[in-house]
Amino acid sequence: MTETAVESAATESKSQQAYAAVKARIIEGTYTPGYRLVLAKIAEDLGFSVVPVREAIRRLEAEGLVKFERNVGATVAGIDPTEYLYTMQTLSIVEGAATALSAPLIDPATIARARAVNQEMRECLEHFDPVRFTALNQDFHSVLFEHCPNPHILDLVHRGWNRLASLRSSTFRFVPGRAQESVREHEALLQLIESAADADTIEKAARQHRAATLDAYLATTN
Amino acid sequence: MTETAVESAATESKSQQAYAAVKARIIEGTYTPGYRLVLAKIAEDLGFSVVPVREAIRRLEAEGLVKFERNVGATVAGIDPTEYLYTMQTLSIVEGAATALSAPLIDPATIARARAVNQEMRECLEHFDPVRFTALNQDFHSVLFEHCPNPHILDLVHRGWNRLASLRSSTFRFVPGRAQESVREHEALLQLIESAADADTIEKAARQHRAATLDAYLATTN
DNA sequence: GTCATAGTTTTCGTATACGATTTCGTACTC
């Protein structure tokens, strides 16, 4: 479920390849926030010309991963705490909605898989492996969203995740105190889904799950 | 508040101009869904070369207004009823959230302005002016969102609106029966905001306001 | 009359080239 680096078949356009390559580098942390993305340099690294690279960068800009300034250039976006707040708040809303929409379509087997992921997360806590924990956290929700009936909302969720991923090596980090609660909330969420709770209850729980992490962050800064 | 056609100052990059121009044409209905956007042709129309046009089209694709297929070309997106459902559902969620977030920041003067817009909408109903009604409807919500504290969510709202606008001349239309209810719901919403109702109540009302239109549409097709 | 096939045309995809703008470094002035 981890994103493979993808040196995809030549059937993909170069702009597509450039997009995937730069995006991967941002998400995996090679290019950290503030890193200057010089078109010519990236083009040379990837082995093709600037036009497709430029297109890729603009696409990343549309997703909020890159900040582009006219006649100046592109940089990896966003260490701004305000931006973090916006992203988390938005994510809280769309994740809540995605969970509520998906819940009625989740079968017991899927619940079991999600529970297995959550169990792994518990183990990560014991061995203190925050990187894997974060990845699993995303996997957990991905499992829940597998049958999400609205791809638009799912897309918004993914965009939010990407944004957060790009902030990985910045000031916004894994909060140890939250992690244990997070695992507990996951289990509570699964039980709500199993018991076919009404959409509203599930949405609130899922929303709160994300919002609590934001609150934990805000608490550390105030 | 209506979008002026904008033959903006030459201080804007051509790709930016192309983006605005094509977007405007889609939203105003010159390019209807299915219309084929040939890069070379648009470039010639606008008086510059294909590269910036290409970039503009890709940007519009990211916003969902255009569908782009490798080695085939671009067409104006989306008359698909499914797509309409996704968009409306998403819009219901993000508008609900935007309204709830904005509500505490709305002052009496703003309420008054919103009410004035709503009054105009009532008059539009009497003269049967659906085009203006639709525009005013957007204005109404724009007024409410003026102080929305989360620009990301506001951006999602605008994207949804643009998508809907692009569908204007398609099968999804002004539903006369809904319009009267819509005006009533606007007033109810204003009263909730005035009375400082809790965020949850406001969010539900705003969400339902959009969802009801979707339901009305679905009722006509079933 | 329908289907398959080959050739033509259209259109996209990307490389290269050059002009425009910004930035950075240096020298000069106060």
Next chain:
DNA sequence: GAGTACGAAATCGTATACGAAAACTATGAC
């Protein structure tokens, strides 16, 4: 020593050009 002005370098923005893929059309076989 601080600030400003000028020039050089870096980088972006767009035009043009050509190769590649797909779509269209016409021709022929069954």
